[in-house]
Every structure is written in structure tokens, then in C-alpha cells.
Amino acid sequence: MTSVVSIQIEKNLAFVNIDYPPVNATSVLVRQGLMQAVKTVSNSAVSTAILTCSGKTFIAGGDMSEFDATPLAPHLPDVINAIENNPVPWIAAMHGHVLGGGFELAMGCTFRIAVAGTKFGLPEVNVGLIPGAGGTQRLPRLIGSKAAIDLCCTGAPITAEALHAFGGIDHITHDNLSDAAITFAQTITARPMAVSQRNVARLSAEFIKRKAVEIKARAKGQTAPLDNLKAVAWAGETDFTTGLARERALHMGLRASAQSRALRHAFFAERAVAKPAVIKGITPREISHIAIVGGGLMGAGIAAACLAGGFTVTMIEQDQDAAKSGVGRVKTLIDGALQRGKISGDKHVAQLARFTASDCYDAASTADLAIEAVFEDLAVKRDVFKSLAKVMSKNAVLATNTSYLDPQEIFEGTPNLSRCVGLHFFSPAHIMKLLEIVKTPDTAPEVLATGFVFGKKLRKIGVLAGICDGFIGNRMLSAYRRQADYLLADGCLPYEIDAAMRAFGMPMGPYELQDLTGLQIAWANRKRQAKARNPAERYVPIGDQLCEMGRLGQRSDMGWYSYTKGSRKPMRDPEVEALINAITPRQKFTRDEITNRMLAALINEGALIVEQGIAERSLDVDMVQIHGYGFPRWRGGPMQYARETGVDKIAQWMGEISEQSSGSWEISRYLT
Numbered sequence: 001m002t003s004v005v006s007i008q009i010e011k012n013l014a015f016v017n018i019d020y021p022p023v024n025a026t027s028v029l030v031r032q033g034l035m036q037a038v039k040t041v042s043n044s045a046v047s048t049a050i051l052t053c054s055g056k057t058f059i060a061g062g063d064m065s066e067f068d069a070t071p072l073a074p075h076l077p078d079v080i081n082a083i084e085n086n087p088v089p090w091i092a093a094m095h096g097h098v099l100g101g102g103f104e105l106a107m108g109c110t111f112r113i114a115v116a117g118t119k120f121g122l123p124e125v126n127v128g129l130i131p132g133a134g135g136t137q138r139l140p141r142l143i144g145s146k147a148a149i150d151l152c153c154t155g156a157p158i159t160a161e162a163l164h165a166f167g168g169i170d171h172i173t174h175d176n177l178s179d180a181a182i183t184f185a186q187t188i189t190a191r192p193m194a195v196s197q198r199n200v201a202r203l204s205a206e207f208i209k210r211k212a213v214e215i216k217a218r219a220k221g222q223t224a225p226l227d228n229l230k231a232v233a234w235a236g237e238t239d240f241t242t243g244l245a246r247e248r249a250l251h252m253g254l255r256a257s258a259q260s261r262a263l264r265h266a267f268f269a270e271r272a273v274a275k276p277a278v279i280k281g282i283t284p285r286e287i288s289h290i291a292i293v294g295g296g297l298m299g300a301g302i303a304a305a306c307l308a309g310g311f312t313v314t315m316i317e318q319d320q321d322a323a324k325s326g327v328g329r330v331k332t333l334i335d336g337a338l339q340r341g342k343i344s345g346d347k348h349v350a351q352l353a354r355f356t357a358s359d360c361y362d363a364a365s366t367a368d369l370a371i372e373a374v375f376e377d378l379a380v381k382r383d384v385f386k387s388l389a390k391v392m393s394k395n396a397v398l399a400t401n402t403s404y405l406d407p408q409e410i411f412e413g414t415p416n417l418s419r420c421v422g423l424h425f426f427s428p429a430h431i432m433k434l435l436e437i438v439k440t441p442d443t444a445p446e447v448l449a450t451g452f453v454f455g456k457k458l459r460k461i462g463v464l465a466g467i468c469d470g471f472i473g474n475r476m477l478s479a480y481r482r483q484a485d486y487l488l489a490d491g492c493l494p495y496e497i498d499a500a501m502r503a504f505g506m507p508m509g510p511y512e513l514q515d516l517t518g519l520q521i522a523w524a525n526r527k528r529q530a531k532a533r534n535p536a537e538r539y540v541p542i543g544d545q546l547c548e549m550g551r552l553g554q555r556s557d558m559g560w561y562s563y564t565k566g567s568r569k570p571m572r573d574p575e576v577e578a579l580i581n582a583i584t585p586r587q588k589f590t591r592d593e594i595t596n597r598m599l600a601a602l603i604n605e606g607a608l609i610v611e612q613g614i615a616e617r618s619l620d621v622d623m624v625q626i627h628g629y630g631f632p633r634w635r636g637g638p639m640q641y642a643r644e645t646g647v648d649k650i651a652q653w654m655g656e657i658s659e660q661s662s663g664s665w666e667i668s669r670y671l672t
Contacts, residue, residue, distance in 0.1 A: 005033025007040050013185060014041045014049040014088070023060035024053045026101035028072045034105075035074045038082045041090075048185040049090045051083075051109060052178065058094040058118070059102025064127065064264055067255050076101050076133035077248060080108035084194050093181040094118050099157070104131055107138040107195050113171040113184050114160040120168075121157030124251075127267055128224045128260030128634065132251030134196070136231035137243040141198040143168045145236055152228040153215050196244075202236035221505040222634040223259060258644050262636030266626060269619040269637070274452055276464040276616050278439070284449035285397065291316060291364035293384050294373035295326020295357065298401065301429030302373055304333040307351040308343070308430070309457040315357040316364055323357040330355060333430055361387045369397040369454065371423055372410075376402060376524075381410045389414055397447055399423040404470055404525060407440050417442035421451055424471060426628050427517075434628035435460040436471050461627045466614040469529065473624045475614075476605045476638075481522065483601035484510045485540035486661050487594060491586040493577055494560045495570075500594040505632030510598075512570055514543075515559035523547040536663035542580060551576075600653035600671075603642045607668035610639075647671065 004020040016037045018024045041049045053059060062076070083090050089110035098106055098120045106112050106120075114120075122135045130136055131152065139148040143166035151158065163169050173180035212229060219225045231250060234243040254260050290306045292299050293316045306313045307330075315330070317323035331352065338348040356363070364370055370392060372384045385398055392398075398420045400410050411420040422438025435458070437451040448464065455462035465471040470478055484497050498509020514522060523544060533539070546552075546559060553559035554568055561570030589597075606621040615621050622637020635641045642650045651671040658665045 004029045005037055007037050009044055009046060012045070012047040013182065014044055014046040016041070016049055016051045016090075017054060018052070018059065019054035021055055023057055023097075024055065024102070025061055025063040026059055026076055026105070027063040027066065030059075031074050031076060031079050034079050035082060038079075038086055041088050042086060044088075046088060048188065049086070049088050050093055050178075050181045050185060051090055051105075052093045052181070053095075055096075057096025058092075058098045059100075059105060060097040061100035061102060061123070064267065067264065071252075076104070077244060080105050080133055081196075084108040084110075084196060089188065089191050091181055091185060093177050094160075095177055097121075097157070099123055100131070100135075101133055104133040104135045104138065107134065107142055107168075110191060110194075111170045111184070111188070112168065113173060113177075113181060114163075114169055115177050116160060116172050116174050118160040119157040120160065120163050121155060122152050123155040123157070125153060125155040125224045125228050126263065128222070128257060128263040129254045130224065130228045130231045130247060130251050132248055134244055134247065136228065136247050137235050137240055138195045139168075140200045140232055140235035141240075142166075142195050145200055145203050145232055148232050148235075149211060149229060152232050153225045196240040200236045203233050208233055220507075221632060224254065224263075224634075227254065259634045262640050262644065263634055265619075265636040265640045266622070266633050269623055270461060272617075273461060273463055273620055273623045274456065276448075276620075278445055278464070279449040279452060282445045282449040284453040285368070285446060287368045287397070287450060287454055288312060289314070289367045289369075291367035291370040291388070291392075292373055293317075293364075293370065293388070295322060295329060296373070296375075297329065298425065298427055298429055299373035300326060300329035300333060301427065301431075302371055302401070302425055303330045303355065304337075304430035305425075305458045305460075307334065307355055308337070309454075309459070311457075312354045313356075314363050314367060315355070316361055317357065317359055319359050323359050327355075327357045361391050364388060365391045367392060367396060369399060369450075371399045371401055373401045373425075376405060378405055378409060381405065382412065385411060385414045385420075395419060397421065397450060399451070401425055403474055404528070406467055407438055408467065411440065411442075418444040419447055421447050422465070422467075422471070423451060423454075424465070424473075426473070432628065433459070433461050434473070434624060435462045436465045436473060436624070436628075437462050438465045438467065438471055440467065461623055463620050463624050464616055465620075465624075466612075468609075468612070468614050472609055472615050472621060473628045475609065476602055476621070476625065477629065478525075479605035480598060480602045481510050481514070482540075482664075483598055483657060485542065486538065486657065486664075487589065487597060488542060488580050489538075489540045489583050490589075490660065492589055492594060493572075493580060495572055496589075496591075497594055497598070498570075500591045501598060503591065504595050504599075505635060507630040511560040515553040515561055515563075515570060516568075518553045518555060519543060519547050519559050520552050534663070538661045538664040542583075545579065546576065596649075596653040597657050599638065599641065600650050600657060601665075603638045603650050604654050604665065604668050604671055606638050607642075607670035608666060611669055642670075 006017050008015045020030050091111045092106040092109040094114040103120055122131050124131050147166050160172050164172055171184055215225045231247050289312045291314045292303050295315050295317045303313050315326050317326050334351050337343045370388050374380050394416050400407050400422050407422045421443050424436035426432035426434045435455040452462045494511035498512050501509040551558045557563045562573040609615045610618050618639035622639050625631035625637050626633050654671050
């Protein structure tokens with residue numbers, strides 16, 4: 001018996017407990033302990049074994065740190081089979097989360113009981129896998145194939161109540177779990193058929209085909225959802241032993257796939273990104289009251305996110321009319337969350353009760369943190385912080401939401417610069433998960449640590465960024481768009497570039513995105529950068545020309561594309577294409593060549609950002625791109641994609657675009 005699995009015999013019951021924090025993952029130590037527990041239970045004069053877990057949760061998955069190593073015995077399918085075939089019936093007594101291997105193990109037990117509200121799921125699809133210990137074969141036999149498909153192919157968890165309705169749980173308790181398990185054990189009169197021995201109806205070929213079309217459209221290039229569909233269908237097509245062997249073989253094969261490696265990289269990176277070296281061992285400040293200056297779309301989104309995170313929020317606007325408008329925007333967002341079922345009626349009332357607005361800076365006097373969310377004008381932003389500094393505590397954290405401006409210039413003249421930081425939200429701020437936490441040379445580590453805790457409470461992915469034009473995300477976006485413009489000038493049309501990037505897995509192409517957000521934003525930024533631009537750098541003025549023509553995107557019904565009134569569907573525009581085709585000479589690019597050149601520019605810029613210390617690690621770049629710009633998660637981010645594809649290939653593509661646009665690119669050491 002290992003120390004992480006203990007067994008206690010009381011009268012005719014065996015209590016088997018797993019204590020392997022933080023989530024009781026099915027590591028080799030847990031598997032060894034459970035296999036020994038099966039032997040102990042078999043040799044004891046007990047009528048029932050009750051399986052429990054210490055801490056806040058039942059088994060919440062496998063140990064993914066083992067996935068790249070040679071699997072060690074005993075393997076989880078063998079452990080589960082041993083429990084299922086044990087002469088002594090086992091009761092899985094569950095709480096918290098029952099995920100992945102934990103759910104598979106529970107299905108191998110004779111009975112299942114759970115605390116109300118316990119969450120169940122098979123989230124392997126989220127890391128590019130199918131379950132590997134019988135999940136796709138037992139679950140259809142437990143709750144039916146159609147319900148099993150939804151769980152396996154989406155990875156979304158369901159509550160104990162929902163699983164009980166499907167017939168997957170024998171009892172739900174609102175009381176003490178241990179007492180409920182003992183009481184349940186005393187009611188057992190007969191042993192039901194093992195889940196693996198139950199029959200399941202075969203799915204029709206027509207249903208599987210229809211479901212595959214639906215899943216493929218939702219997966220947007222990720223293949224694991226379709227693998228899960230195929231595996232669940234096996235349950236009705238073959239016996240359990242054969243299906244289990246097929247499932248295990250596919251699971252092990254997928255572990256070595258590029259998509260699974262990328263998704264596992266993203267999983268671990270999301271946890272590592274919140275722990276930059278500069279805040280190691282640093283205690284963050286307590287934050288409860290937030291002041292937000294600016295009630296426009298960005299300010300309202302930040303306010304809604306803060307209210308959802310449990311903070312008290314005071315909005316500051318320039319006059320009463322503007323404050324009233326800001327309140328209306330925030331209320332619309334909170335009302336929308338209620339209508340979509342994202343929050344309860346009680347939470348809706350509580351959030352509104354914690355929100356006030358004023359046209360006077362004095363209302364921010366008791367705030368622990370102030371976030372400036374006004375438009376990108378250096379003088380205006382400076383005035384905001386001068387006003388805040390007059391009324392707030394000298395230690396209150398001051399944050400700018402600037403996208404491009406240098407925070408050092410914004411905070412110039414502000415007392416106690418150590419409390420100043422950049423908190424760059426992405427629009428819409430109440431939805432987008434990325435938060436760039438921008439460090440100035442003066443920012444105190446405890447203020448940075450506070451920013452990360454603040455972001456976590458808002459359920460955002462915080463990424464540490466240094467100061468440069470555009471920080472991490474917008475600097476990379478600028479390089480990406482610049483390469484797109486070079487492709488336009490050399491022979492491509494907008495729809496070709498957009499189609500190539502959508503095929504790669506991006507939610508939309510660069511020109512569709514510009515039309516959505518408005519061409520005037522990038523235009524203003526290009527004009528701001530004009531004086532500092534390297535004269536040797538190639539410049540393509542087509543975007544400027546479109547703005548001068550009044551083609552500002554969807555809001556003006558024309559940008560890179562044309563739009564019919566009330567529609568967001570882009571249509572190719574002969575006027576725009578004629579403007580582009582007038583640039584000569586022109587050459588033909590294949591879709592792969594377009595994609596390769598776009599990605600090479602993105603990867604090169606990401607590598608430069610790491611080399612220059614703007615980002616601490618390449619994983620920070622990947623998280624910015626996935627959570628801020630829609631880079632396909634199943635590709636792991638641009639830097640993971642470079643490793644997977646081969647740095648030599650990326651270097652070759654970057655060399656080609658650098659040669660075609662001489663003097664326009666700085667090549668990173670990573671690609672030389």
C-alpha cells in the first residue's frame with residue numbers, strides 16, 4: 001500500500017481513501033495503491049468497499065506529466081477492471097470534480113453516489129485525446145451513446161443531478177458524504193450487472209454521419225472531437241474487450257500527435273504564465289474597490305468584468321450625461337449576462353448594487369485600484385492620473401489601459417511611480433480572456449503580483465509584458481498585418497489571405513478583422529508611428545487610401561470588403577481589388593505559401609519580443625496569441641507551432657519574405 005492510498009476496515013466495511021493533492025490525479029502512485037487496495041479488500045471479511053478522496057475533490061483527472069514518458073504499470077484500465085471484477089462491491093463516494101480517469105474509475109465501481117452539485121466530465125478532448133481507460137466504452141453502456149457523445153466530444157462537464165437523470169448515479173446526497181456512503185452500503189440487497197457487461201444500441205450510420213458534420217464544424221480543425229465520436233460508436237459495434245483495446249490503442253497514438261502536444265503545451269502554459277520570476281514569493285495587495293475612469297465601450301466592459309469578479313466599482317466620467325451613458329452600457333452588459341443564463345437573478349442584483357458612477361474624481365478616493373480607460377491621447381491620460389493622484393491614497397494602485405502608448409510617459413509626474421502599472425484589456429473586455437500586465441522600470445513587484453491576482457479574479461489569463469510599441473500582442477499584430485500588406489502588394493487579394501488564415505484555424509483573416517474593428521484604428525496608429533518609421537522599411541499605403549476614401553470597415557458598410565446594410569458578410573469589392581491589382585509586378589502565391597509567410601512574420605516577431613525581454617518566455621507569447629487573437633489552441637500558439645514545424649522551415653520562409661521586402665525586417669536570433 002502506498003502512502004497516498006490508505007485503507008481502513010470498520011466492521012464489514014472497507015474505507016479506501018486517496019490523498020494525493022492537489023486533485024488526486026491517477027498517477028502511478030495512486031494506481032499502485034488502488035491495485036494493492038483491491039487485493040486487501042479481497043482478502044478481508046468485508047461486504048463493501050467505499051472509495052473516497054481527501055481534499056476539495058474526487059479524482060479530477062490523470063497526471064499529464066506522465067504522458068510523454070513510458071507508461072508504468074499498473075495501467076489505469078487494469079486497475080479499473082480489477083475494481084469492477086472484485087468479488088466485493090465498490091461504492092464510489094464522490095465530491096468536487098470527477099473528471100477523466102476519475103470518472104472512468106467511478107464507472108468501474110459497482111455503485112456511484114455523489115454530493116449534490118458534483119461535476120462529472122471526460123475532458124480528454126481538450127488536450128487532443130480520447131479517454132484511455134474505458135471512458136468511451138463504459139459511458140455509452142451507462143447513460144446511452146447519444147449522451148456519451150456529447151460528453152466525450154465537447155469535454156463539457158455536467159452536474160451530478162444531470163448525470164443522475166441519465167441513470168449514471170445511484171444516489172445524490174446533500175448531507176455528509178461518508179455518512180451517506182455508509183447508509184447506502186447498508187441498503188445494498190443485490191449486485192447490479194457491471195457497466196462493461198451492459199448492452200448498448202448500435203448507432204445508425206446516418207446518425208454518425210450527421211453528428212460528424214456537426215462536430216467538425218464546431219471543432220474548426222481540431223481532430224480529437226471526431227476521434228471521440230468514432231470511439232463512442234465502437235461501444236455499439238463490438239464487445240467491451242475489443243472496444244477497450246481499440247480505445248487504448250487510439251489514446252496512446254494520440255498522445256504522440258502534434259495536436260495533443262500543442263494542447264498539452266497550452267494547458268501547462270496557462271498555469272505557468274501566471275508565475276513570472278519577478279513575483280515569486282511576493283505577497284499581493286488586497287483589492288476590493290475599483291475606480292474606472294471612462295465609461296465608453298472599453299470602460300464599461302472593464303467595469304462589467306470587475307463586477308463579475310466580485311469587486312465594488314465606481315465609474316468616473318467627465319459629466320453627468322456621460323456618467324449616465326456609462327451606467328447604461330454597464331447595465332446592458334449585466335442584463336445580457338442574466339438573459340443568457342450566465343448569472344443568477346441574485347448575482348444580477350448584487351452586481352448592480354456594487355456599481356456607482358460619478359462625474360467627480362472624489363468618488364475614487366477610497367478605491368484600492370484605479371484603471372484609466374479613456375481614448376489614446378497622451379495629454380488626456382496624463383490629466384486623468386493627475387486628478388486621481390490628488391484624491392486617492394498615495395499607495396493606491398494606478399493602472400493605464402493603453403494599447404500602444406508608453407506607460408512611462410503617461411505616468412510622468414505621478415507621485416510614487418512604484419504603484420503604477422499597465423493593465424491592457426482586450427475588447428470586449430468583459431469577454432476576452434487576455435490581460436497584458438505591463439511592467440514599467442518603476443513598478444513594484446507587489447503591484448505586479450496584485451495585477452496577476454486581480455486578473456485571476458476576473459477569470460483572465462494575465463501575461464507579463466515589458467514596454468515597446470504595442471507591448472506583446474499588438475506589436476505582433478502589426479508585424480502580421482504588415483506581412484499581409486506585402487502579400488497584397490506582391491500579388492494577393494484580401495479574400496485569398498483571409499481564406500488561407502481561416503483554413504489554418506484562425507477565426508477570421510487579417511482584413512476581415514480590420515473591417516470588424518475599424519480601419520481607422522490602425523490608420524491612426526500608422527500616422528503616429530510615421531516619424532519613427534525606418535526609411536528603408538517597405539510601406540504599403542493601400543490601407544491609408546481606403547481610409548481616405550471613407551472605407552472604414554463594417555460600420556461604414558465598406559472597408560477591404562463591401563457589406564449590405566445590416567449584414568456583416570464580407571463581399572469582394574471590385575474597387576478595392578482594382579486598387580490592389582494596379583500595383584505591379586504581381587506573382588501568384590499558393591495558399592500554403594500565404595500561410596507560411598504570414599506565420600513566419602508572426603513567429604519572428606514573437607522571438608524578437610522574447611529576445612528583447614518584452615516577454616519573459618516563449619510560452620507568454622503563445623498565451624497572448626491564443627487568448628487575445630484567436631490563434632488556434634490546438635496548434636499551441638505560434639512559438640509551439642514553430643517547434644512542431646521545425647525552426648529551419650520557419651527560418652527559410654522568413655528568409656524568403658525578408659529577401660522580397662529588403663530592409664523591412666529584423667531577423668531574430670531564433671531564426672538565424
